[in-house]
Amino acid sequence: MPLVALRGVEKVYSNGTEALKGLDLQIREGEFVSLLGPSGCGKSTVLRLIAGLGELSGGELEWSSLQHEIGFVFQDPTLMPWATVSDNIYLPLRVKGIARAEAAPRIEQAMQQVGLAGFGKSYPRELSGGMRMRVSIARALVAQPRILLMDEPFAALDEITRFRLNDDLLELWASQRWTVVFVTHSVFESVYLSTRILVMSARPGRVSSEVVLDAKRDASFRTSAAYADQCRTVSARLAEAMLP
Amino acid sequence: MKGFLGRVLPPTVILILALTAWEVAVRAYKVPVYIVPGPIVIFQALVRDWVTLYPSLIVTVVITLSALTAATVLGVLIAVLFAQSKWIERSFFPYAVILQVTPVVAIAPLIIIWVKDTATALLICAWIVAFFPIVSNTTLGLNSTDHNLLNLLQLYGASRRQVFWYLRLPSALPYFLGGLRISGGLALIGAVVAEFVAGSGGIQSGLAYRILEAGYQLQIPRMFAALFMITGTGILIFVILTAVNHFALRRWHESAVRREG
Secondary structure, three states, X not given: OOOEEEEEEEEEOOOXXXXXXXXXXXXXXXXXXXXXXXXXXXXXXXXXXXXXXXXXXXXXXXXXXXXXOEEEEOOOOOOOOXXXXXXXXXXXXXXXXXXXXXXXXXXXXHHHHOOOOOOOOOOHHHOOHHHHHHHXXXXXXXXXXXXXXXXXXXOOOXXXXXXXXXXXXXXXXXXXXXXXXXXXXXXXXXXXXXXXXXXEEOOOEEEEEXXXXXXXXXXXXXXXXXXXXXXXXXXXXXXHHOOO | OHHHHHHHHHHHHHHHHHHXXXXXXXXXXOOOOOOOOOHHHHHHHHHHOHHHHHHHHHHHHHHHHHHHHHHHHHHHHHHHHHHXXXXXXXXXXXXXXXXXXXXXXXXXXXXXXXXOOHHHHHHHHHHHHHHHHHHHHHXXXXXXXXXXXXXXXXXXXXXXXXXXXXXXXXXXXXXXXXXXXXXXXXXXXXXXXXXXXXXXXXXXXXXXXXXXXXXXXOOHHHHHHHHHHHHHHHHHHHHHHHHHHHHHHOOOOOOOOOOOO
């Protein structure tokens, strides 16, 4: 049984834009699914609907359990500039009414997981873009989500930082057994990270094809022939999806 | 320390040059003291009349600070009320604007007639002038919260109260402090203007009243001395509020963080 299933989902914005139509997709527990598509194909809309931000105009969205903690990472880090790193990470727990003292070890652990140990008292503006994104990820982790939704989280970062964060994210995913839904417009990033890629096409947004990947991913994978092959396949699917 | 000197030294040099030029000009052209006194004569007047000027300064400062406090408390409360719903804001904001655009000199006589206690009347006048920047800036600040942060809190199931305390209030802080800095100066102006209007009644003895009184007696150096005291008070209020602003924002807001060259 999938963790979350979307069936025939439609989304029409108040200005009349038809963002999604007849969209079907399922996310199973433990998967790393990428939503890949050209800009304007509604990938972010799908993510927001899964997160419960915004109403469906049609179709249905079903969770397998009532208890589903969601972690959300936006394209920009979306931190509170007036709060320290640890206060930013504390936010989800604070909303749940967990006392600071009780939350402290969990905040510490989340910071360690993303490589932020020792930065608790820094302010976001004192950090680099990559470090800020780590804070954003730590904030998503601290609430121990069943599913992590990421909306082009590394799109604004330089390539070196992006590769490092890709590796760190994969490592966390492998050790924590999360479910991740990852929105991206990069073929290379999606192939590197995902167990499954859903290629989307635009106007109206829908899933046009699916690519299942089963390679063992590590540092050597990025330069392997298998990786290049899969990138070629996915690129072809994306090109098909973008045909009028 | 170097930064501090760099900030204080240039305006100080300009001040000394200007005062010297003033003194020299007054002496060279033999300008009579009852038209334009030189800085030295003004300083002598300040020392001589300190006994009467100082209590007046206290009266003006007390009115100014009370008005500023009232403007801050009510301004923030009203802004918070405005932030609760667009309808409340739309319904009442125009009246805040009306209060702002009506010149205080024009309504001060009315207020002085209506309110028996002169000190209260002056306080109300100064408050009217001081409160708008705080209301409008704080309202803007409360409405400027990052939308993604709002989404995030919605996702975590935060209550309205939590959104307000955790996000909206802190985001409004730089805007509020900007408003406060403007209001500090305006409260003093409001207090002095109201004192001028009430001044002929002769009940109050603020600095503005001293200026009027000295004018009637052609004590021009004393007029200048009182004027300097008002200006000095205004500068002091500005410096204090700037320091508060800097202290509150120095770690995180672009306006207060030093830019590395």
